[in-house]
Amino acid sequence: MRLVIIGGSDAGIAGALRARELDPSCDVTVVLDDAYPNFSICGIPYYLSGEVVDWSKLAHRTLEELSSYGIAIRMNTRALAIDRSRHQLLCRTPDGGSQEISWDRLIIATGATPVIPTIEGLSAGLQTDRVFLVHTIADARALMSALSSVQVTRALIIGAGYIGLELAEALTTRGVTVAQFEAREHLLATIDPTLAGQLEAELAIKGVELVTGTRVSSLTANDDVTVTLSRDLSTNTTTTTGDIAIVVAGVQPETDLAVAAGARLGHAGAIWVNRRMETGIDGIFAAGDCVITHHQLLGESYLPLGTTAHKQGRIAGAAAVGKTDEEFRGVVGTQVVKVFDQVVARTGLTELEASTAGFEPFTITTNADDHKRYYPGARTINIRLTGDVSTHRLLGIDMLGPTSAAVHKRIDVAATALQSGTSIEELIDLDLAYTPPLGTPWDALQIAATEWLQLVSQRQESISREVALG
Template sequence: MEVVIIGGSDAGIAAALRARELDPSAKVTVILKDAYPNFSICGIPYYLSGEVANWSNLAHRSREHLEGLGIELRTEARVTSIDTQGHRVQYQLRRGSHEDVHWDRLIIATGAAPVSPPILGLAAAQQNGRVYFVHTIDDARSIMDAIQRMAARRAIIIGAGYIGLELADGLITRGIAVHQLEALPHVLPTIDPEIARLLEPELVAKGVELATGTLATSIETTGTSVRVALSTSNTDRPGLAIGDIAIVVTGVRPETGLAVAAGATLGAAGAIWVDRRMQTGIEGVFAAGDCVITHHRLLGETYLPLGTTAHKQGRVAGAQAVGNSGEEFDGIVGTQVVKVFGQVIARTGLTEQEALAAGFNPASAITVADDHKRYYPGAETLTIKITGDRSTHRLLGVTMLGSITSAIHKRIDVAAVALSTEMTIERLMDLDLAYTPPLGTPWDALQIAASQWLGEIGASDRRPNGIGSLHDRA
């Protein structure tokens, strides 16, 4: 069995590892266009901050380790075409020569590419060495080189999604001033606005010059700076942001060109359509990762590129490629978390607007609760928004903000399990969760939020309905 995988990031390497695990006799070849197999793209902001000392530390596994597992790596190789009739992949090496390889099973894991926003002069400014996208290890190394070479003191970040905020945190940590622009009215566009806006004071307090509702309309470089012209609804006069370097982080789009040319069908957001076995509909061809659609437990088919999802999809694709037809991708609920300075914000499931668009009858309640017993030193408050269905009380989504010490990531994981098992909000209150005064409260903060939802929206005679009735116990 010859398995060829196009792409050497999360999905591609997960597929290779699973295929070799299940069939040690399989010949597994991974073709990737750069020289960095199995590197953590999610770790780039922490390399730029200096918290990760060397870019090479971002490797999940070394090349030697992967090859020791029997995986053949063909790096710095750009795939040019897929022959589905002759079962061959053609690629071009960086040195210019053309080669091809035969496959019995093919896995497309080409990932995603950065979205280039319609900013006048962006392409030219990028060529001048002061404007960067951040998506690959080469990008990270180029940005670090520019920061050091210019002794950069001020950066402009265009975009305030997850990566944009992590970059703001990282550059401030490094001692670089940050001017951050977001076209929408609040940071983190995929988070409930009421919760996302609560994070903005943390950014400002840490020194970020934040401008929401602000478009970058044009960009130019000089010998000593980069200048971004701004348009904002807050003033009739155009503004100007000036920095040593600018970084553009305005989202990604699925890389589908090779798959489409091979005959693959596209689905949500123009991503490659796959079933739960990661089959594309082309005989012997699978796909996984940021280039494919995602099966969401509440939405059905959607596009939500996440590293955790790519690992799982890749694992299924690798199993299917070597004939283990019993493995399927079980779907996601969209769990995400990000640390921004001393705060952590997380979500899982649907926002209220997403739930409404999906045909549910949603209602939400916002709760402020302690992360552990107030009498034990260091207690912090967290803010939780619960969204549930008015008719069935089914939990639909949770958004949460709190201190880095408040175990936000673990509490959102509890909510993710509840969503995955289609719990009602009453059942969420029934969960037997751990308690000790330094770490929690007898009714966990998430359960206090559930109680408030029931009291405000779906009064139940099974549990006390007011948040106050739960706060003072034990």
């Protein structure tokens, strides 16, 4: 059986490995349009900061390792069209020619492409050595070349999402002054504004000039980069200048090949797939940042994350070789990012998302120590917990705390509870580890859950009294 996979990043390689694991006789070919198979895009900021010295170390597996698994990698080969009736994939080869590759099963793992915001002059600026996207290893190497060869003292970052924040830290670590612009009122739209505000304060302490609620309306790149800024629809504008500009305004699913082949789209314009990663077209599967994400609390959504892509790719690889009893169980939206000395994480739903999804949400904001106060170095974790009033089901948690506070592992506990349908009471009853240097008898999560129950009880009593009084 011939399995062809379009895309050599997380989902594509996970699918190839799983297919070969289940069916060693399967002929697996991975087609990718660059020379960087199975690289960690998430590691790019740490290469740019200098913490990872050699970009090649960002590879999950080397080309030799992939070949040893029996996977044929065709690099610098661009997939141009999918012929469903003939089971052929038309490609442009490295020498500029064309070639057809035969397939019995096909996995589309084309990933996502950067969002290019509507900014006057941006398209032309991207053709210079002053304005950069950071989405691929090639992008990262181009930016690193500029950082190494040009005197860069001030960088402009357009976008304050997860990658934008990691880049702000990376460049600051290199000694570059950073000015960062975000169109929304707060950074990280996926977390609570209160916690976002605390993270904004951390950026200010570290010297990052963050400007929120402000759009970049134009960009000019010559010997330096000048951007024009405006707030909302105001005609009042200001300008600022840097040596380079980096555009990280999010991503969108890459679906052109799939759509041309007849695949239908779902949420956010991503390829629709079922839980076996089937597209509805016989013999064609899809996985990764190009497809919809099944969210356990929201249903169909779009969450382009490396962790999700690995899982989806694995399911697609299994289904492609006939193992159809494996299904993608879905996600609960777990994310974490380190920004200088702080870590912010979230899982589940915000109060607005929960209300829109038909729950009856109630949210509290509180804080707790990461370990016993009498042991030196105790720090505060800020927590926002959302639960359903009628069922007491845990719906979502946002957390912010110092890097020493194990926020990332506490959010993992919350994610596990969410995927298990745990109630607030059951969260309190979890048998979690405790020792004074690392925790408290009641973990920070359990302290927040206890407070939630108390406030919900008080709220219900207040409502009952109002009803009794007429």
